[in-house]
Amino acid sequence: MNFENVFVTVGTTKFDKLIHTIINEKTLKILKKRGCKSLTIQIGNGTIIPVIYDSEISLKYYRYKDSICSDIFKADLIISHAGAGTCIDVLEYKKPLITVINDDLMHNHQTELACKLSEEGYCICCTSNELLMVTDSKDQSSAVSFSSSSTSLIIILLERIFKHL
Template identity: 45%
Template sequence: MEKKLVKTVFVTVGTTQFDDLIQTICSTSVTEELNKLGYTDLILQIGNGKDPERVDEQNLNIKFYRFKNSIEEDISNASLVISHAGAGSILDVLGAGKPLLVAINENLMDNHQIEVAQRFSNEGFLYYCKPSQLVETLQDVNFDALKPYEPGKPEKFAKVLDRIMGFTQPDS
């Protein structure tokens, strides 16, 4: 009997809520695309958001939870991570060496998430999109082309954040 290869997508929204991302991930179009790409499992960390209204499984084993003491194991076991653009989540995933697709929460006030995501994307460390663009992005990107991020260099991340927040000028 042939053993099935497990490929897991882990989705995290952090400690807040990002219902648009969770509902989009659970849609037929996204679950079908994940299935086409060979993913077998989908784990959703939904934070303070609503339970998924409808989950279209499309041959995916889907589980969700609100919070855990640590999501490190879920990140470590994932073949792909889809995350909100929180700085901590981005650093955790990149530090674990996992391919990352960041979904931008456009409903946040004074949203610096897009600047953080754009900068890391421009450096070749991750891809980003709006939740409404998930299917097209999954179809178009090559996660193998992402550059590895060197963890343990917080000064690099601090410089990026300082530039985004306007504390320093961009490099010339």
């Protein structure tokens, strides 16, 4: 599958590891091989300001928007932190999703959600260190289609996660 427009989002937290991985020359080479011509990155509270030196890929970035739904809608592939709201938005738009676990967060409830969504076939789950390999080797187009009734699965998972906090 061709991923001409790729959207990366880190949510409201600092997730510099993901931004650094995305703008890495090796990752960009793989994205280009998969057809990427446009890369939009929501950098949140991070300290890394993305810069790429590849004239074949246009780059836009911002910290926050009231809603990222228009970026999700335009994207052919979303690479995202594993926030519940973002995951639901992406899956409701039926877009290919790679969830990247922020393993620097303490008591990271996102891990359970990302792993369960991946286990159910809705997305691919990885860490920043695994992203390069996953982007190169996995077929993001083969994910199970998400329906509005699937939202109840996420609600059940979130209830279980927050019960243990």
